[in-house]
Amino acid sequence: MLILVAGLALFLGVHSLQVVPGLRTRLRTGLGATTYKLIYTVLSLVGLGLLIYGKIIAHPPVAIWAPPEWSRHLAFLVVPLSLILLVSAYAPGHIRRIVRHPMLASVVLWSGAHFLANGELSAMLLFGGFFVWSSITYISACLRETPPPVVKGWGGDLTAIVLGALLALIIINVHMYLFGVAIIG
Structure with missing residues (x-):
């Protein structure tokens, strides 16, 4: 540990x-x-x-708590959104302007969802650490920087949504092989 x-x-x-x-x-x-x-x-x-x-x-994993079933369903819904935010960090658009720091917001959602869905100590340290760090860094970044400029059109947003959804589909299929945890089934 x-x-x-x-x-x-x-x-x-x-x-x-x-x-x-x-x-x-x-x-x-x-x-x-x-x-x-x-x-x-x-x-x-x-x-x-x-x-x-x-x-x-x-x-062996040290179990701290047994996560409720709803926390896995929540992660299943929130993580694809975090992937869309991650992609939008590289695609100028309305999402990036509204969220301001979409990569940090992505890490907040990803780590928070995983923290709630995992009850073992190592997972709680990993995801809890990333959640605390990304939350503090997101707030700090929003306070010290101005929002990005207004972007015309929706191309960047559409790109972020499509690529984020594709990334989510890929992760659903490889999560078991990479991390030993099946998302579905």
């Missing part, structure tokens, strides 16, 4: 630099842009690796 926690701390810690006003800019200036990006990338990848490995070896 310590490896999972260390991975979470490293991965989310590196990704929290923008929450502290001016810290990322000072680091980039002090280290140089290329060195900063290299260190940021290496620390992120090491954190992600520790996080994944820590989750894999967190056996």
